[in-house]
Amino acid sequence: MTAIMEQSEKPVHASETRLLFGEGVRFLKAHREVTIVLLMLVAMALVGVFAPLLAGDPMAINPAMRYRPPSAEHWLGTDKLGRDVYARLIYGTRNSMTVGFAVAGITTVIGVAIGVYAGFFSIGGAIVMRLNDAMMSIPAVLLAIALASLMEQGLAAVIVAITVPEIPRMVRVVRALVLGIRRQPYLAAAVSIGTRGLPLVFRHVLPNMLGPVLVQATYACASAVITSAVLAFLGVGVSPDIPSWGGMMAAAKSMFRLHPELMLYPGLALSLLVLLVNILGDRLSDAVDPRKARRGIL
Amino acid sequence: MPAYILGRLAAAIPTLLLVSVFIFLLVHLAPGDPALLIAGDNASPAQVDQIRERLHLDQSLPAQFVIWFSNAIQLDLGASVYSGKPVTVLIAQRIEPTFMLAAYTMVLTVLVAIPLGTIAAWRANGLVDRTIMAFSVAGFSVPVFVTSYLLVYLFAVKLRWFPVQGYKPLSDGIGATLVSLTLPSIALMLVFAALIARVTRAAVLEVLQENFVRTLKAKGMSTGRILVLHVLKTAGVPIVTVIGIGFAALIGGVVVTESVFNIPGIGRLTVDAIVRRDYPVVQGIILFFSVTLILINLMVDLSYALFDPRVRG
Numbered sequence: 001m002t003a004i005m006e007q008s009e010k011p012v013h014a015s016e017t018r019l020l021f022g023e024g025v026r027f028l029k030a031h032r033e034v035t036i037v038l039l040m041l042v043a044m045a046l047v048g049v050f051a052p053l054l055a056g057d058p059m060a061i062n063p064a065m066r067y068r069p070p071s072a073e074h075w076l077g078t079d080k081l082g083r084d085v086y087a088r089l090i091y092g093t094r095n096s097m098t099v100g101f102a103v104a105g106i107t108t109v110i111g112v113a114i115g116v117y118a119g120f121f122s123i124g125g126a127i128v129m130r131l132n133d134a135m136m137s138i139p140a141v142l143l144a145i146a147l148a149s150l151m152e153q154g155l156a157a158v159i160v161a162i163t164v165p166e167i168p169r170m171v172r173v174v175r176a177l178v179l180g181i182r183r184q185p186y187l188a189a190a191v192s193i194g195t196r197g198l199p200l201v202f203r204h205v206l207p208n209m210l211g212p213v214l215v216q217a218t219y220a221c222a223s224a225v226i227t228s229a230v231l232a233f234l235g236v237g238v239s240p241d242i243p244s245w246g247g248m249m250a251a252a253k254s255m256f257r258l259h260p261e262l263m264l265y266p267g268l269a270l271s272l273l274v275l276l277v278n279i280l281g282d283r284l285s286d287a288v289d290p291r292k293a294r295r296g297i298l
Numbered sequence: 299m300p301a302y303i304l305g306r307l308a309a310a311i312p313t314l315l316l317v318s319v320f321i322f323l324l325v326h327l328a329p330g331d332p333a334l335l336i337a338g339d340n341a342s343p344a345q346v347d348q349i350r351e352r353l354h355l356d357q358s359l360p361a362q363f364v365i366w367f368s369n370a371i372q373l374d375l376g377a378s379v380y381s382g383k384p385v386t387v388l389i390a391q392r393i394e395p396t397f398m399l400a401a402y403t404m405v406l407t408v409l410v411a412i413p414l415g416t417i418a419a420w421r422a423n424g425l426v427d428r429t430i431m432a433f434s435v436a437g438f439s440v441p442v443f444v445t446s447y448l449l450v451y452l453f454a455v456k457l458r459w460f461p462v463q464g465y466k467p468l469s470d471g472i473g474a475t476l477v478s479l480t481l482p483s484i485a486l487m488l489v490f491a492a493l494i495a496r497v498t499r500a501a502v503l504e505v506l507q508e509n510f511v512r513t514l515k516a517k518g519m520s521t522g523r524i525l526v527l528h529v530l531k532t533a534g535v536p537i538v539t540v541i542g543i544g545f546a547a548l549i550g551g552v553v554v555t556e557s558v559f560n561i562p563g564i565g566r567l568t569v570d571a572i573v574r575r576d577y578p579v580v581q582g583i584i585l586f587f588s589v590t591l592i593l594i595n596l597m598v599d600l601s602y603a604l605f606d607p608r609v610r611g
Binding site for chain 2: 235
């Protein structure tokens, strides 16, 4: 009885997803800047999807046209191999968005599965968390670099290499959430009427941790975009011919003093994308945990 | 207190063991035969077999792990495939620039982040707070190599205050070393400080709600004294914790920064080893950094005793 007397968070039930959607719309109405950030992210995603319609061939080499200034033909000029900088920037958007979304998605699915397991089974959970701690002791960027260099070159290898070090962070967040939810009276109520196993997880546990998991997923996305740029910048994992922002910066390195703008364009694009994703994550996190907005006494 | 220290030490050992297993498997499950790679294209099958035997590659995976691990705890991490030098020697040769870069960054970070985070919390939701927090979000959104090149362009190419790249060893005098490391340290600091300033703000804000703060205020203690002597000390645990967590990011940042600024440290060694597929070196460096990270987090755990008398028990 005492469990029910305790103050409980308002539970969310899986059949109330429409309600959740309404909550989302209300959140957007109250936070205009989040709408703007979301629209900008959608715009960047569309640029990635429709890259072939927006720009010419990003791989076309033209030795006669090296380091040309911006012109009607090449809006942002050309690079050291005479390739169109604008086209490479546009196709680089596609590359970064793909890695960001793929890593966030895969990390969430695997991380939630492992985290829920670790939250419900005490012995198995303890073993999982030991492995998790060990994984987190290996610096993430270093692990990603090593994994990417061990696999065959390609986008898939980059996505896997970045996802592996990202999963333990999600597992840790999800397990903590599950342990919290397990103490809630609504879970005790669900168990007492005979709900158990996967239905319990899908109907009562997952819907109630949606917010914090989304926040963690946005952080995974931001960190994936940065790490993939680091890999490309160091020349690990993908061929330098494939247009990516990190790769563009690596190519601009040798002539940096004469052509700093070749470094600036991809650097700005990269920073903008990560900034947008981080702002989204921060606002979501404030919305999920309103205590953070409290005022101090002094 | 001794029980606490022993407990923490004991907890670090299984982590260390698991990390070694991960790092061992990482390289040994990779596709391709290391013996063929080391022998080169012109080697005879007999030579390849000889190398396989020398590196114990003909034995089972668990047996190889036992050999590798017992060598590793005796500080023998094998030899570089490329230069033939022992991995420990290679790391030792490159440790100075990396250590100096990390230490310099750490000092700058603490000097910048903790005051800013405290001020932001004190002036919570005001203009100062919003400005500091906006910079903080920007700080960890802009990747370290982007800030690096911005700083180089501004302070090295245009203003010529600092060198564009390179490292002056300590044997040239600490002044020269610090000048050569200023731009890379600031670039790294911006990312690191963003994280620590945010956590400092959150932790200080939490403590500011406490009744004892109101009491101190009521008995007429100045705001500065309250913040520095009482609030920051109480907020110490989460701040030190995040410095430990941030160290993992700092190690990743060091690898990138050393490449940008052409600093001959362990980060550059990593990138070179990966380009050359020099697996013993890669393995050794990851183990070295992971052990460093575990030791730092151990120190963080021990420092709790300093901030929180309850830990001392």
